Structure formats: structure tokens, C-alpha cells
Amino acid sequence: xRPLIHRRRDLNDPAPSRAAYRMTRLxxxxxxxxxxxxxxxxxxxFGGAAAWVTQPAQIDMVKTWTGDILASVEARPEFQIRxxxxxxxxxxxxxxxRARLSLEFPVSWFRLDxxxxxxxxxxxxxxxxxxxxxxxxxxxxxxxxxxxxxxxWRRPFALEMLDATGHRIAYIDHxxxxxxxxxxxxxxxxxxxxxxxxxxxxxxxIQDRLRALTRRGERRWDIMLDRDQVxxxxxxxxxxxxxxTLAIHAALDLLNRDVxxxxxxxxxxxxxxxxxxxxxxxxxTRSFEQGLASQ
Amino acid sequence: xxxxxxxQRAMRQMRKAAMQxxxxxxxxxxxxxxxxxxxRFDGGDLPTVDGVGPMAGQSxxxxxxxxxxxxxxxxxxxxxxxxxxxxxxRTVVQAAQxxxxxxxxxxxxxxxxxxPRSYGVTGEIDVTGQEVSESDVAAVLGSCDxxxxxxxxxxxxxxxxxxxxxxxxxxxxxxGQIGNTLxxxxxxxxxxxxxxxxxxxxxxxCDLELAGLASSAYAAGISAMVEDEQKLGAAxxxxxxxxxxxxxxxxxxxxxxxxxxxGGAHVTQDISKGLGIPLDLAERIKTLHGGLxxxxxxxxxxxxxxxxxxxxxxxxxxxxxxxLIGIMRPRVEEILEDVHARLEAAGFDHLPSQKIVLxxxxxxxxxxxxxxxxxxxxxxxxxxxxxxxxxxxxAAGPGFAATVGLCLFAAHPQDECWxxxxxxxxxxxxxxxxxxxxxxxxx
Numbered sequence: 215x216r217p218l219i220h221r222r223r224d225l226n227d228p229a230p231s232r233a234a235y236r237m238t239r240l241x242x243x244x245x246x247x248x249x250x251x252x253x254x255x256x257x258x259x260f261g262g263a264a265a266w267v268t269q270p271a272q273i274d275m276v277k278t279w280t281g282d283i284l285a286s287v288e289a290r291p292e293f294q295i296r297x298x299x300x301x302x303x304x305x306x307x308x309x310x311x312r313a314r315l316s317l318e319f320p321v322s323w324f325r326l327d328x329x330x331x332x333x334x335x336x337x338x339x340x341x342x343x344x345x346x347x348x349x350x351x352x353x354x355x356x357x358x359x360x361x362x363x364x365x366x367w368r369r370p371f372a373l374e375m376l377d378a379t380g381h382r383i384a385y386i387d388h389x390x391x392x393x394x395x396x397x398x399x400x401x402x403x404x405x406x407x408x409x410x411x412x413x414x415x416x417x418x419x420i421q422d423r424l425r426a427l428t429r430r431g432e433r434r435w436d437i438m439l440d441r442d443q444v445x446x447x448x449x450x451x452x453x454x455x456x457x458x459t460l461a462i463h464a465a466l467d468l469l470n471r472d473v474x475x476x477x478x479x480x481x482x483x484x485x486x487x488x489x490x491x492x493x494x495x496x497x498x499t500r501s502f503e504q505g506l507a508s509q
Numbered sequence: 510x511x512x513x514x515x516x517q518r519a520m521r522q523m524r525k526a527a528m529q530x531x532x533x534x535x536x537x538x539x540x541x542x543x544x545x546x547x548x549r550f551d552g553g554d555l556p557t558v559d560g561v562g563p564m565a566g567q568s569x570x571x572x573x574x575x576x577x578x579x580x581x582x583x584x585x586x587x588x589x590x591x592x593x594x595x596x597x598x599r600t601v602v603q604a605a606q607x608x609x610x611x612x613x614x615x616x617x618x619x620x621x622x623x624x625p626r627s628y629g630v631t632g633e634i635d636v637t638g639q640e641v642s643e644s645d646v647a648a649v650l651g652s653c654d655x656x657x658x659x660x661x662x663x664x665x666x667x668x669x670x671x672x673x674x675x676x677x678x679x680x681x682x683x684x685g686q687i688g689n690t691l692x693x694x695x696x697x698x699x700x701x702x703x704x705x706x707x708x709x710x711x712x713x714x715c716d717l718e719l720a721g722l723a724s725s726a727y728a729a730g731i732s733a734m735v736e737d738e739q740k741l742g743a744a745x746x747x748x749x750x751x752x753x754x755x756x757x758x759x760x761x762x763x764x765x766x767x768x769x770x771x772g773g774a775h776v777t778q779d780i781s782k783g784l785g786i787p788l789d790l791a792e793r794i795k796t797l798h799g800g801l802x803x804x805x806x807x808x809x810x811x812x813x814x815x816x817x818x819x820x821x822x823x824x825x826x827x828x829x830x831x832x833l834i835g836i837m838r839p840r841v842e843e844i845l846e847d848v849h850a851r852l853e854a855a856g857f858d859h860l861p862s863q864k865i866v867l868x869x870x871x872x873x874x875x876x877x878x879x880x881x882x883x884x885x886x887x888x889x890x891x892x893x894x895x896x897x898x899x900x901x902x903x904a905a906g907p908g909f910a911a912t913v914g915l916c917l918f919a920a921h922p923q924d925e926c927w928x929x930x931x932x933x934x935x936x937x938x939x940x941x942x943x944x945x946x947x948x949x950x951x952x
Contacts, residue, residue, distance in 0.1 A: 216592060228578065229596035230603050238603055239716060242612035 400429030540751025574609025586622025726754025
């Protein structure tokens with residue numbers, strides 16, 4: 215029997231103590247082993263890192279640190295953009311573009327968003343197409359294609375320059391700015407500019423007499439000539455109606471007569487309205503004929 | 510009779526749980542050495558190469574951890590100092606676990622002491638011309654009359670060894686056969702209850718669940734005898750250090766087991782006493798120089814008896830090997846005489862074959878087979894345990910026969926009485942059947 219009095223462990227005894235035996239068995243159980251070797255270190259590392267990171271001082275530090283690094287990268291001369299080149303635009307439009315973008319140079323490459331700039335420039339009326347590109351040499355290149363003015367549209371309160379598709383280019387103060395452009399009037403005229411341009415091209419023989427095209431009820435055109443003469447064109451087939459009118463004019467010298475209105479709206483029945491002098495002459499002629507007949 | 514098997518049944522459940530987990534520890538608590546093997550059961554992927562059979566069913570498992578240590582606190586295969594035995598078990602289990610790198614929660618234990626005694630009992634029931642079902646087998650096992658084993662004894666093994674159906678005896682499995690009277694012969698092995706309780710307690714203190722308990726005489730018989738010896742009838746003499754176990758097998762079943770409470774430790778003790786030397790030196794010269802048959806050459810072979818008493822004359826003695834043999838032989842003869850007496854008492858002479866297999870650590874002494882042949886009969890051989898997969902070479906000797914047998918016992922446990930469920934669903938079924946029969950006969 216072992217002595218009951220406690221003594222130091224016999225070093226020659228190969229037997230593990232109860233506690234050591236239990237610890238060994240615990241260590242050999244797979245769940246505990248995985249817990250200690252994998253789960254616990256991971257939890258400790260992540261927990262410690264999370265606890266450290268969530269301190270406000272550390273958050274500030276990380277923020278300033280990353281901010282400094284970003285700023286230093288942004289400030290490098292390789293990424294600086296010092297000037298802007300606008301190509302393909304008139305001086306007025308170029309000025310408008312510069313004013314609209316309002317960039318202060320030098321600016322970092324990272325602070326510019328070419329697509330945003332492009333959208334912003336494309337919003338200008340006079341710009342048909344724009345390509346913004348950043349060249350790493352340090353220049354912001356804006357290639358612009360302007361809209362070509364085709365007509366002037368007189369509205370009740372303003373004069374507008376429109377391109378061939380009817381898109382507004384600019385407001386202008388008075389017609390004298392562009393006397394070469396034809397004039398259109400009437401509400402909704404901008405929606406039918408291609409048709410108007412075709413009509414104007416067809417009206418070549420009476421070019422010197424053409425004053426304007428007026429849109430009526432947002433559906434058809436009237437051609438206004440000098441001496442307050444009007445050619446009313448139908449809604450559809452306006453081109454043919456105009457050519458027919460010009461053919462009549464060529465044959466009968468129609469438009470040089472006292473005919474204030476040539477109404478071509480019904481293609482089956484071209485109508486003219488006579489002026490007062492012509493009317494009198496017609497009446498006189500008729501009564502003379504009647505007088506002859508009655509006599 | 511079934512009520513006394515609750516512990517055994519619980520152990521069987523434990524064994525099932527251990528098999529599901531796939532790892533079970535086998536613990537041989539001997540008098541001289543404690544051995545722990547950790548077995549891994551992995552689904553029984555048998556090799557399919559031509560010419561390789563099922564390898565006696567031992568290809569199902571593999572030894573992944575093995576450790577042996579000097580037994581402590583054991584005498585005659587029984588626990589004499591609980592604390593010391595517990596330490597030895599802890600040492601050996603921990604070492605085996607370390608080798609296996611797996612934790613073993615279930616242990617199957619064998620021990621050699623506790624005065625095993627065999628009883629043959631008979632049971633008989635009426636199966637009324639019906640097909641014999643599993644519940645009938647359970648019923649016939651339950652109907653065996655309990656012998657008076659004494660209040661301090663408990664049953665360690667209860668194995669049905671024979672079934673007879675209407676005078677057709679020798680049935681190994683009566684299920685599905687038709688007959689009127691089902692008879693069974695059952696072999697009960699009773700041991701001292703206190704010893705078993707001590708072992709249960711000791712294993713429990715080592716945080717292990719007991720998944721099975723076997724007599725080491727039985728376990729040694731399983732592993733040291735080949736299959737035809739078990740079938741034709743043979744006795745296995747497991748010569749341990751504290752006890753010598755005897756098990757007799759017939760038709761593949763153990764039909765008798767007993768122990769002689771003398772073993773190799775007593776031989777060592779005789780040498781120590783006779784020559785006045787310490788026990789460990791006696792053990793050493795026994796294993797190195799021991800023998801049982803003296804020849805003329807042994808007179809000239811001198812064995813130094815070194816000592817450290819300080820007395821020069823005493824420390825420089827020498828004896829001849831024949832003197833050593835002269836000390837060892839009477840004790841071994843005594844063991845074999847006792848074994849012979851037990852075999853006589855068991856009626857071993859009436860068996861068709863009188864083969865005797867000697868195994869166990871003490872059977873390694875040279876000259877034993879000649880001596881045993883002279884004392885026990887002509888058909889004596891020295892048995893070594895089967896080779897099992899993963900077993901270290903150092904643990905392949907006859908001293909590990911019981912350990913290896915315990916592995917086989919763990920892999921293929923013999924059907925025991927408590928493996929059959931009875932009563933609860935048997936009784937109503939039977940009365941219902943009786944009622945149906947009554948209706949059929951009377952209407």
C-alpha cells in the first residue's frame with residue numbers, strides 16, 4: 215500500500231496522473247482538438263483585431279493614414295492634369311464649355327470623371343457630339359462637333375437657331391445675325407424641320423420671293439411669299455403640292471398675278487383666292503360677257 | 510434468469526456504440542503484464558485477391574495502437590491494489606492512445622482470476638409443430654434452470670452450445686426448422702462477483718466505458734487454437750503468470766473453463782526463495798536460462814547470481830543451469846498435475862479428440878512440450894496466437910494469446926444468452942397463437 219502521507223510524486227512511476235491522463239484524452243478528442251487548434255486561434259486573432267480596430271483613435275489613425283497615402287498618390291506629377299484643350303468648337307462655345315466645367319487646374323487624374331464631364335458637355339445645345347479623353351501627358355482633351363444651324367425659328371417671344379434635325383442651337387437676338395438662313399414660324403415648327411428644308415430646296419424657282427415657312431396647327435406648312443402671298447400646302451404630299459404649284463406658276467405665271475392665297479390643301483381641287491382688283495376685273499369681264507349674252 | 514444479465518446487456522449496447530464509432534480498446538489485465546490494443550473497425554473491406562480467404566474474420570479490424578506495461582496490483586488475475594491497477598491501466602491506455610492518435614472510449618476487458626466455474630444447463634420448450642423463431646430460441650434459453658452458483662457469484666459467459674429439436678441434436682441454428690420440442694444446452698461460466706465489480710470500478714475510474722468482459726482462458730482458446738481444433742475438441746492451457754487457464758472447446762464452442770491458481774510468477778518466486786535473490790533477478794535468469802529438461806551439458810553452464818548486498822561471497826555466487834531446472838521443474842509439474850486433474854474432472858478423456866494447446870507467457874520455457882507430453886498426453890503442441898493486422902512484432906508471442914483472442918472476441922462475439930430478447934413480445938404472441946389454435950380446433 216502506498217503511504218497515505220503525501221509525498222512528492224515518484225519519478226520512476228511511468229503512470230500518468232489522473233489529471234494528465236484526462237488531459238491527454240481530452241486532447242485526443244477530435245472536437246476539442248479542432249476547437250483548440252483552429253477555432254480558438256482564429257477567434258482570438260479576429261477578436262483582437264476587431265477590438266483594436268473599433269477603437270476611435272485607431273479608426274482616425276487608419277483614416278488619416280489612408281488619406282495621406284491617397285493624397286500623395288494623387289499629388290504625383292504623373293497624374294496631374296494642367297490644361298484643357300477644346301477642339302472643334304467655336305470660340306463662344308469653347309468659352310461656354312469652359313464655364314460649364316469650371317475646372318481649376320492643375321487637377322488630379324483621379325478627381326476627374328471623363329464620363330461625367332462628357333455628359334455635362336453633351337447637355338449644351340450647340341454640341342452635337344463630344345469626346346472627353348484624359349491624356350496622361352497632363353491634358354484633358356475635349357473634342358466637340360458643333361451642330362450646324364439650318365433654320366431660324368421665330369417664336370412669339372424669341373428667335374431660335376435650329377439645326378437640320380430641329381434641335382435648338384441657340385437663342386439669337388435678331389435675324390440680321392444670320393440672314394442666309396431661312397425663317398420658319400409657327401408652333402411646333404421645330405418638329406418638322408427636315409420637311410421644311412426639303413420644301414425650301416424645292417422652292418428654288420421662287421427663292422427670291424420666299425419669306426418664310428409657317429407651321430399651321432402643328433401639322434402642315436404654309437409658304438409665305440412677299441406681297442403677302444401664301445401657298446397653303448397639305449399635310450401629306452406637301453412636296454408634290456409645291457411642285458405642282460410651281461408647275462402651274464411656270465405655265466400660267468400664277469404667282470405673279472393678284473392671287474393672295476393658293477390653296478393646295480385638297481390635292482384634287484387646287485383653289486386660288488383672288489385679290490380685290492382681280493375680283494373686280496373678273497366681275498367686269500363676267501358682266502361684260504353676260505351683257506353680250508343678254509344682248 | 511434473464512434479470513441477472515442487465516449489466517451484460519448494457520455492455521452489449523456499449524459494444525454496438527463502439528462499433529459504430531469504429532474504435533475500441535482491448536484491455537488484457539494479466540498478473541504479469543497489462544496490454545492495451547486499440548482497434549479500428551473499418552467496414553470490413555475484405556481483400557479480393559485469389560487465394561486469400563476471409564482470414565478468420567480478422568481482416569475487419571486493424572490494430573492501430575498497442576502498449577504493454579508491467580502489471581501492478583494484480584494477484585492471481587484479480588485486483589489486489591486498486592490504485593496500482595488503475596495506474597497500470599492509465600499508463601497502458603495512454604501509451605496506446607498516443608500511438609493510435611485516437612481516443613478510445615470503450616474498452617473490452619479480459620481477466621483470468623475470479624475462480625471461474627463451468628455449469629452445463631439444459632432448457633426445453635414446446636414449440637407445437639411450428640417454425641422455430643428467434644423468440645423461441647430466446648424462450649428456450651430463458652427456460653434453462655439456473656444452477657445454484659452462490660450469492661457472491663455472477664455469470665460471465667452464458668453461451669448456447671447446442672440445440673436439439675425432437676431428438677435431432679447438434680443443431681447450431683434451429684431457426685426456421687419445424688419441430689415440437691426445442692432443447693438447448695447452455696454453458697454458464699460463473700465467477701466471483703466482487704472481482705468483476707472491482708474490475709468494473711477500476712475501468713470506470715479510467716474514464717472508459719466497459720463494452721465487454723471475457724475470461725482470458727476463453728480468449729486464449731479463441732486465438733491459440735486453429736479452427737479444426739475448436740471443432741473437433743481440444744483444450745487450451747493458457748499458462749499465465751498468476752493463473753493457468755483451461756478452456757475446452759468442442760464443435761466451435763467453449764464447453765468448459767477453469768483455472769489453476771498457480772502460474773509463472775510462482776516459478777519465479779520459487780527461484781527467488783530457493784536461491785536467495787531478488788524477484789527481478791529471478792525473473793531475469795528464469796527467462797534467460799530457464800528450462801525443464803536437464804542434460805549433462807547443463808551441469809557445466811554456470812549462471813552468475815549477481816547481488817548488491819555488499820557481501821562479496823553472497824554477491825559472487827554461481828549456480829549451474831541444472832540447479833535452476835531443479836527448482837523450476839517441480840513447480841511446473843505441479844501446475845501440469847493440477848491441470849491434468851481439472852481436465853480429468855471435466856471429462857476431457859471422453860472427448861473424441863484429446864488435443865492440448867499450450868499457450869501463455871509461461872509456456873515459453875524450454876522443454877515444456879516434452880514435459881507436458883509426458884504428463885498430459887501425446888497430443889500436445891505449443892500454440893501461438895493468430896497474426897492480426899497491425900499487431901507489433903513484439904506482441905506476437907504466446908504471452909499475448911489472450912489479448913489477441915480478445916480482439917477476435919470484440920470483432921465476432923459469440924451469441925450469448927443475453928443477446929436474445931424475450932418475454933415482452935413473446936408472451937402475448939404465444940397466447941394469441943394458442944387462442945388461434947383453439948379457434949381452429951373448435952370451429
